[in-house]
Amino acid sequence: MSTPSPSIVPSPVSLRWSTTDRRSSPELLAPAGNWECAKAAVENGADAIYFGLERFNARMRAQNFTEADLPQLMEFLHRRGVKGYITLNTLVFPGELPEAEQYLRTMITAGVDAVIVQDIGICRLIRHLSPDFPIHASTQMTITSAVGVEFAQSLGCQLVVLARECALKEINKIQQQMVDRQIALPLEVFVHGALCVAYSGQCLTSEALGGRSANRGECAQACRMPYELIADGERVELGDRSYLLSPQDLSGLAVLPDLIRAGVHCLKIEGRLKSPEYVANVTRVYRQAIDRACHLTPAHPSSPTPPPSALRTTTHAPANSPQSSDRYNLEMAFSRGLYTGWFRGINNQELVHARFGKKRGVYLGEVKRVQKEHITIHLQAPVKPGDGVVFDNGHPEAKEEGGRIFAVDTHGAEAVLSFGRGSLNLKRIHPGDKVWKTSDPELGRQLRQSYAGDTPHFQQxxxxxxxxxxxxxxxxxxxxxxxxxxxxxxxxxxxxxxxxxxxxxxxxxxxxxxxxxxxxxxxxxxxxxxxxxxxxxxxxxxxxxxxxxxxxxxIQPKRWQLYPDRTLSDLLPTSSAAPSSPAQLIVLVRTLPQIQAALQAGMPTLYCELEDPRQYQEAVRVVRTYRQGSSVREPAASLSSTLPPPELFVAPPRITKPNENWILQQVRSADADGYLIRNYDQLEYFRNDRCIGDFSLNVANPLTASYFKQEFNLERLTVSYDLNIDQLQDFMKTCPAHWFEVTIHQHMPMFHMEHCVFCAFLSEGTDFTNCGRPCETHEVKLRDRTGTEHILQADAGCRNTVFNGVAQTGAEYVHRLMELGVNQFRIEFVNETPEQVTQIIRRYQQLLRFEIKGSQLWRALKLQNQLGVTRGAMVD
Known part of the structure; x- marks a missing residue:
């Protein structure tokens, strides 16, 4: 390219400025479940979209795109100056790796801008195939600290999506620690949309209850269902609150300037299962809010704005302000209630209102009178004919009355709503019912116009x-x-x-x-x-x-490097014969009496997970006292006399946030024989100790397994609970089987969450500082619609785990796994009595000695509920 001639003598430079320079503002990332959603996102100001293909994405129920769509889609996006990121954000099983490799080659060739990844093995495969194809570490990787960011960087990631549970203070702390550790990696956060109650990548509820894994894109949304709270065996009366695990939807609009000041690189909108109108609406609101926060000139016609009379009058913003209009538009897009999530810290009283778990919209007011076809309400946000409403009588699980308004007659603060004859069953509507506006056809029409036709609506x-x-x-x-x-x-x-x-x-x-x-x-x-x-x-x-x-x-496709001679097989570990040793049981216990029972039953290896890490010193003392006593007993007096002295590995909490190393210090101070590793911080902190990798590391294929074995020298790895028996058998054929232990009996840890049910519903406190610690004085369960009572426990970080009320077993497959070389089998206890612990251990000892069959075991232990036998995650 030639440059201006130096012979030009410039006159005084004249400038016509527009302050729109989005290079200095955070990237706005919008969801696209199909072509129309992609267009809605582009035409309403998205800087990038994320979308899935037919396989390996965490929204398998979305329409998604095909490999054949990629060239046309990327050309459309790039012509408009928008990036396209593919979600390959599920765990990938051994037999699926060749197909995943082909997917990756297609993405790289098509010039996709980045791939969003959960599976550590897939990160390794991408870097093996291409040195520069961008990898974004998915929120499914459960990264909550600077150490986690550094771990992602070591895998070759160029960006990290933090866990949704990170507060602004924690984001700032992570950024500060990244500087101290010389980590230069941009961060992305979810800023709007549905809020999972459980940590992404750590939710096994769908797997436990229905064989559908959230780690495989098949979440069944059990968190949106009603539950009863059972404390000390009695049902707790909570009034109209029964959706105990259903958070309000995330809206980070109020903290947007804080996120920008925190240096967040990318703001992400959730919603690949949502409509194009939702995508257009939410994208436009956040585009304009970012531009306002960064003092940029809007590059789009003004946002669809309802008349002032249609705006919520209870908001702190003036009725005609952008913030008031934004709130209205976001509530109409999709709302279970809008809240800042964890950005402002933990407030368990506000995060989950527990009154419903489905879309509502804008709150209109309360029913005052019902007369013939007319309903009088005390108006909070006046409506117009054609709007759709629903009447909420406090029982959202039942059929609710609703319909379109035929006419509106306003009298001061009251309005008389008229409906078509026979459109409502007025006997089911009563004074005091809440009224929600669920549909605004005029707003929907404006939103559809924003992306209609072929002419660009949004211009860069x-x-x-x-x-x-x-x-x-x-x-x-x-x-x-x-x-x-x-x-x-x-x-x-x-x-x-x-x-x-x-x-x-x-x-x-x-x-x-x-x-x-x-x-x-x-x-x-x-x-x-x-x-x-x-x-x-x-x-x-x-x-x-x-x-x-x-x-x-x-429109020229990105030219990422692709090594032509490298393949998946280069990374596969060499499978070697397992050392000849008998199969052993490992037990994980969660109370001190369970430790005594397991020791008496002759367990050579114990894992211990206690709520209070300070009790680990006592657990270590109990085991070492028993160990010393065993060495002097007569052989006939001890069931464990022919076994090695018992060893105790202790388990830190599954999540480590910034400034929580004090918990790890308490765990280490117990001086146990080793540690059960749950996350990236623990991999670093206990790197020079004996360590076992737990299931939360999501080891589902040989590429992930060999990484943890080779890079961190873990003694064993716990196989992911997402694998069924066929996939598990395939896995054992790709790696040395003695690397692994398989959990064959457990109460599946379904939800693992920052939300504290104890605090929210057994206290008036907001967090651990003022809740009174009801978790220490009450035994709590959550009863679901089938009557099953699921066990609730808290950990040292005040995070809650909901354990499946019915124990699951893979006993039928143990002998088959032993033939493949697996010789370490884990059984886990939660709230079992010492007597139950003894009985269950005895049965599994008989199983390993081939004295009973797996089917005999689960029948003898009555591992069933009214829905039938629950045989665990390994069921075919």
Missing amino acids: SIDLEVYGELDQPLMVIARDPQGHVVQVESAMPLVVAHSQPLTVDRLSDQLSRLGNTPFRLGTLSAQLNGSLMLPISELNRLRREVVSQLEAQR
């Missing part, structure tokens, strides 16, 4: 520099926000202007006519030497040429 700014002198061509240099640069020159020289010379205003007027293009004029600077003229037709041609060349540059 381009900056123009114009240079010219007499008898030389006029030169125009254009730059877009993505860094593309083009230079075009007029086909004729500039001549002396006898009238109407070129000025900045005239140039701006002509070159800004970009109406049917993806562009709009941002800044324009001109250096013209003298009073010069060029025909309007030539200026128009220059403008069209700028657009054509910029579009041509934009």
Whole structure:
């Protein structure tokens, strides 16, 4: 590209400024479950979209895209200056790795901008195939600390999506610690949408209750169901609160400036299962809010704004303010109630209101009178004919009355709503019922118009520099926000202007006519030497040429490197024969009496998980006292006399947040024989100790397994609970089987969550500082709709785990796994009595000695409920 002639003597530089420069603002990332959603996101200001293909994405119920769609989709996105990220954010099983490899090759070749990944093995495979194809660490990787970010960086990730549970203070602390550790990796957070109550990547509820894994994109949304609270065997009366695990929807709008100040690189909207109208609505609201926060000029027609009478009057913002309009639009898009989630810290009283678990919308008011076809309400947000409403009588699990309003007659603070004859069963509507506006057809029409047709609705700014002198061509240099640069020159020289010379205003007027293009004029600077003229037709041609060349540059696919000779097989570990040793049981206990029972039953290896890490010293003392006593007993007096002295591994909590190393210090102070590792912080903290990798590391394929074995020297790995027996058998054929232990008996840990049910419903406190610690004085269960009572426990970080009330067993498959070389089998206890612990251990000892069959075991232990036998995650 040539540069402006140095012979030009510039006149004083004239500038026409537009302050729209989104390169300095955070990226806005919108969801796209199909083509129409992708278009809605682009036309409403998304900087990037994320979408899934037919396999390996965490929203398998979305329509999704196909591999064949990729070239056309990426060309459309790049022409509009928008990036496209593919979600490959599920665990990948051994037999699926070849297909995943082919998917990755297709993505890289198609010029996809990045891939969002959960599986550690897939990160390794990507880096093996390509040195520069961008990897984004999914929120499914459960990263909550700077150590977790550094772990992702070591895998070759270029960006980390933090867990939703990270508060603003924690995000700032992570950023600070990243600087201290010299980690330069951008961070992304979810800023709006449905809020999972459990940590992403750590929710096994769908797997436990229905064989559908959230780690495989098949979440059954059990958190949105009603539960009864059972404390010390008695049902707790909670009034109309029964959706105890259903958080309000996340809305980070109120903390958007704080997120920007915290240096968050990307703000992500949830919703790949939502409609195009939802995508358009939420994307536009956040686009404009980001622009306001960054003092940018809007590049879009103003947001659909309801009349002031339709705005919520209870908001603190004025009725006609952007914030009030934004709130209205977001509530109409989809709302179970909007809340800032964990951004402002933990408030267990507000996170989960527990009154419903489905979409509501804008709160209109309360029913005052019901007369014939007319319903009088005390109005909070007046409505108009055509709007849809639902009447909430406090029983959202039942059929609710609702319909479209035929007419509205307003009298001060009251309004009489009329409905079509027979459209409502008025006997089911009573004074005191709440009324919600669930549909606004006018708003929906405006949103659909925002992405209708082929003409671009949202335009990105381009900056123009114009240079010219007499008898030389006029030169125009254009730059877009993505860094593309083009230079075009007029086909004729500039001549002396006898009238109407070129000025900045005239140039701006002509070159800004970009109406049917993806562009709009941002800044324009001109250096013209003298009073010069060029025909309007030539200026128009220059403008069209700028657009054509910029579009041509934009649609060129990204040229990521792809090693032609590297394949998946290069990374697969060599499977070797397991050392010849008898199969052993390992037990995980959660109370001190259970430790005594397990020791008496002759267990050589115990794992211990206690709520209070300070009790680990006592657990270690109990085991070592027993160990010393065993060494002097007569052989006949001890069941464990022929076994090695018992060893105790203790378990830190599953999540480690910034400033929580004190918990790890307490765990280590017990001086146990080893540690059960649950997360990335613990991998680093206990790196020089004996360690076992727990199920929460999500080891589901040989690429992940070999990474943990080779990089962290873990003695064994616990196989992911997402694998069924066929997949588990495939897995054992790809790695040395003695690397692993398999959990064959457990109460599946379903929800693991920051939300504290104890605090929310057994106290008036907001968090651990003022809740009174009901978790220490009450035994609590959650009773589901089938009558099953699931066990609730808290840990040292006040995080709750809901354990399946019915124990699951893989006993039928133990002998088959032993033939494959597996010789370490784990059984886990939660609230069993010492007598139950003894009985269960005895049965599994008989199983390993081939004295009973697996089917005999689960029948003898009565591992069943009214829905039938629950044989665990390994069931075919």
